[in-house]
Amino acid sequence: ISLKLGEDIKEMEKMLNEYLQFTSSAHSEKNEIFDLSKLLNEMIDRYENKNIYKNLSENILINGRKSLLKRSFNNIIDNGLKYAKKINIELSQNGKNIFLIIADNGPGIPSNEYENVFKPFYKIDKGRG
Numbered sequence: 001i002s003l004k005l006g007e008d009i010k011e012m013e014k015m016l017n018e019y020l021q022f023t024s025s026a027h028s029e030k031n032e033i034f035d036l037s038k039l040l041n042e043m044i045d046r047y048e049n050k051n052i053y054k055n056l057s058e059n060i061l062i063n064g065r066k067s068l069l070k071r072s073f074n075n076i077i078d079n080g081l082k083y084a085k086k087i088n089i090e091l092s093q094n095g096k097n098i099f100l101i102i103a104d105n106g107p108g109i110p111s112n113e114y115e116n117v118f119k120p121f122y123k124i125d126k127g128r129g
Helices: 002-028 036-047 066-083
Strands: 032-035 052-056 061-064 087-094 097-104
Touching: 032 036, 036 052, 036 066, 036 087, 036 097, 061 066, 066 087, 066 097
Parallel strands: 052 087
Antiparallel strands: 032 061, 087 097
8 A cells, every 4th residue: 555655646746846847937938939840840859759650841830838838749749659559740731720630549538538638737547547
């Protein structure tokens, strides 16, 4: 039982640290114009994973909080690598609309969890379900 309690404490500490880092950067970081194509290419290349496939249009500029977007993309890709065998990332633009699709062949999210997964730091813990 103490092993499980220790794991729970480590998980809570990790979530607290993530929350503190998120709130700190969310308040201090300003929007900036940056190349989303370049950011995604650099991120994907750092993974050095042959199971990540990309089809990214070039020179797609966006005005946003770069590090917060990067953190959320990393989270999605990390989850894809954890639960799937293959990830496809597509980026395109049509006029003023930017389309980013990150899809994998994992089991997906149960429909009863759809609303919950958009809450900050929410995790679907299959071990407790």
